[in-house]
Amino acid sequence: RAQQGLKDYYRDYFPIGVAVSARDLTGPDTTLILQQFNSLTPENAMKMGPIHPEENRYNWKDADAIVDFAVSRHLRVRGHNLCWHEQTPAWMFKDANGNPVTKEVLLQRLKEHITTVVSRYKGKIYAWDVVNEAVADDSTSLIRNSPWYAICGEDFIAKAFEYAHAADPDALLFYNDYNTERPEKRERVYKLLQHLVASGVPINGVGLQGHWSIFEPTASELRTAIDRFAAIGLKVQITELDISVYPWEKNRRPRRPDEHDEFTPLLQQQQADQYKMIFSIFRHSPIGGITFWNITDRRTWLDNYPVPGRKNYPLLFDTNGQPKKAFWEVVNF
Numbered sequence: 001r002a003q004q005g006l007k008d009y010y011r012d013y014f015p016i017g018v019a020v021s022a023r024d025l026t027g028p029d030t031t032l033i034l035q036q037f038n039s040l041t042p043e044n045a046m047k048m049g050p051i052h053p054e055e056n057r058y059n060w061k062d063a064d065a066i067v068d069f070a071v072s073r074h075l076r077v078r079g080h081n082l083c084w085h086e087q088t089p090a091w092m093f094k095d096a097n098g099n100p101v102t103k104e105v106l107l108q109r110l111k112e113h114i115t116t117v118v119s120r121y122k123g124k125i126y127a128w129d130v131v132n133e134a135v136a137d138d139s140t141s142l143i144r145n146s147p148w149y150a151i152c153g154e155d156f157i158a159k160a161f162e163y164a165h166a167a168d169p170d171a172l173l174f175y176n177d178y179n180t181e182r183p184e185k186r187e188r189v190y191k192l193l194q195h196l197v198a199s200g201v202p203i204n205g206v207g208l209q210g211h212w213s214i215f216e217p218t219a220s221e222l223r224t225a226i227d228r229f230a231a232i233g234l235k236v237q238i239t240e241l242d243i244s245v246y247p248w249e250k251n252r253r254p255r256r257p258d259e260h261d262e263f264t265p266l267l268q269q270q271q272a273d274q275y276k277m278i279f280s281i282f283r284h285s286p287i288g289g290i291t292f293w294n295i296t297d298r299r300t301w302l303d304n305y306p307v308p309g310r311k312n313y314p315l316l317f318d319t320n321g322q323p324k325k326a327f328w329e330v331v332n333f
């Protein structure tokens with residue numbers, strides 16, 4: 001195992017976090033978490049579906065376990081997330097007869113949800129992903145056509161930040177999204193954020209998720225994105241980092257039965273080079289934190305996604321929890 005953890009190598013730069021589930025905190029990866037990271041993000045436990053399954057019932061178990069662990073071990077916590085189009089329980093958008101609720105009712109429910117969750121962890125969660133992935137993937141519209149948008153128009157975004165700020169004025173409030181280095185999406189996110197800031201919405205930062213691959217982003221795309229968002233006056237964090245060993249543009253082709261998903265020496269080298277490049281940019285950029293999305297290659301959300309049955313190797317620790325070539329490139333500076 002590495003003698004020092006990532007958090008020690010990067011002490012003078014930024015906190016280094018990892019996305020976890022409650023069961024990671026009592027399992028074989030607990031030692032690795034404590035050795036390597038100084039910040040945690042609940043991978044799923046604080047999303048609306050898991051934490052607020054019915055209108056009058058909250059399920060705090062896993063979220064509390066993660067926050068209690070972090071507080072007792074002096075780790076920071078990023079809360080994830082308060083408003084998203086995925087993992088939102090169906091009841092949120094329906095009245096007792098199964099009809100869509102009005103904008104007024106939906107905003108009242110959003111307010112109740114955000115106030116309850118943020119207040120519970122006030123002082124323990126230093127930053128919240130308030131709105132997640134609200135910008136559309138294609139250029140036909142700025143905001144994604146989700147039930148939030150269909151019922152409220154774009155007002156739900158500003159309101160979510162206002163509710164969160166009222167519940168914990170000291171928490172840093174983030175907008176979080178993916179593909180923010182691709183010029184088209186980057187500019188749409190920029191437009192939204194600039195508008196929020198100009199309207200006086202209490203937003204402090206932008207989370208660039210960082211679900212990247214050995215081929216993207218390029219150094220110049222990454223630098224441009226960070227600089228452009230920082231120029232609005234927002235804090236910039238990388239919130240969900242992993243480097244897929246498969247190019248995203250080829251992800252949609254069907255998987256051939258003879259493919260073996262081996263993590264070849266060539267892929268190991270390409271991944272190490274990509275990690276080296278992005279971290280050298282991070283060290284010279286106004287980046288306020290990096291969070292990896294999962295702990296080791298033993299379990300990652302990219303296993304089976306978007307190609308069913310396919311194994312991926314996107315993290316800095318291998319399937320045995322040992323540091324990979326990419327780890328040594330990241331800490332060797």
Ligand code: G3I
Pocket residue numbers: 043044086087132209240301
């Ligand atoms: O908990 C249930 C379990 O009871 C059930 O048996 C099982 C059967 O499928 O599903 C379990 O829930 C799954 C959950 O992860 C916990 O493992 C959901 O189906 C599955 O959809 C969910 O996937 C998560 C995904 O977000 C969707 O919410 C991934 O773990 C999580 O890594 C991923 O994270 C997102 C970020 O929040 C936002 N940015 C993109 C990122 C990657 O998609």
